Amino acid sequence: MNGGGGRLTARGLVRRFGGVTAVDQVSLRVVPGRITALTGPNGAGKSTLFDCLSGAQRPDAGRILLSGRDITRLPEHRRARLGLARTFQQIAVFPRLSVAENLRVGAEQAGRRRPAEAGSAVERTLALLGLAGVRDRPAWALPSGTLRLVELGRALAADPGVLLLDEPAAGLDRAETRRFMLLLRALADDGLAVLLVEHDHALVDRLADAVLVMEDGRARRLPGADGRPDGGA
Structure with missing residues (x-):
């Protein structure tokens, strides 16, 4: 499904705001096939x-590399x-667009210039997320759990190598959370590199x-949930 290898x-x-250092000398690596969780109190x-x-x-200092390429000064679309x-903490979809149209936005953001390529990415993503049955429904008519999948689908339709998820389980019930966890694990096992911000410690542990x-702008590593090394920073 994804580009893999990111x-x-x-x-x-x-990153500073006036006299406040919001991010203070943070280093990390997000690698293919693994899920890295970022947690901590509000305001951290x-x-x-x-x-x-x-x-x-844009950070005030430091570097960001994507598959070895320096992207520190590149805008989001690049x-x-x-x-x-x-994805975003607050669900970010286009409410008047259908599910399929929302996913197509993601496919086209990846720079696909041929309509057939974008269409194929949309169809694959609809099938992967079980959204084919609501493909033509407008986003505004769907419950929040489904909208989380639509937002995830828009990201996946771009065939990313690295996926950043901001509190993706917020608002999901227990069954939806379990389904999301299984899906995310499968995506990582298929080679996707995942970084997620999450406050649900049970979800992070599993x-x-x-x-x-x-905490206070600094980051420290904990052992991985499964005991494997996390690759360092």
């Missing part, structure tokens, strides 16, 4: 770090075309291969 590396990232700097990685903000996709805890 690797996201951050080295010594710093997780969202700011995520925005720096995705391109929504990073997307190089294989970096993200899903993550490596855990980074942020």
Whole structure:
């Protein structure tokens, strides 16, 4: 499904707002086939770090590499075309577009110029996420659990190598959370590199291969949930 082989590396990232250092010398690696969780209290700097990685903000210092290429100064759409996709804490879909049209936005963001290529990506993603039955329904008419899948589908339709997920299980019930976990594990096992911000410690314990805890802008590594090494920073 995904491009596979993506690797996201951050080295010594710093982001300041006035006299406040929101991200303070953070280094990390997100590698293919593994799920890295980023957790910590509110105000720890997780969202700011995520925005720096995705391109929504530019760090004041440090470097960001995507599969060895320096993307520190690239805007979001350039990073997307190089294989970096993200979702948002607040569900971000186009409410008046159908499910299939939302996914097509993601496919076209990947730089596909041939309609057939974008269409194939949409069909594969609809099938993968079990959304074929609602493909023509407008997003505004769907429940939040389904909208989470639509947003994920828009990211996956771009065939990313690296996927950033910002609290993807927020608002999901127990069954939806379990389905999401199985799906995310399968995507990682297929070669996708995943970084997720998540407050649900039970979900992190069951899903993550490596855990980074942020506090006061700094990050420290914990052992992976399955005991495997996390690859370092």
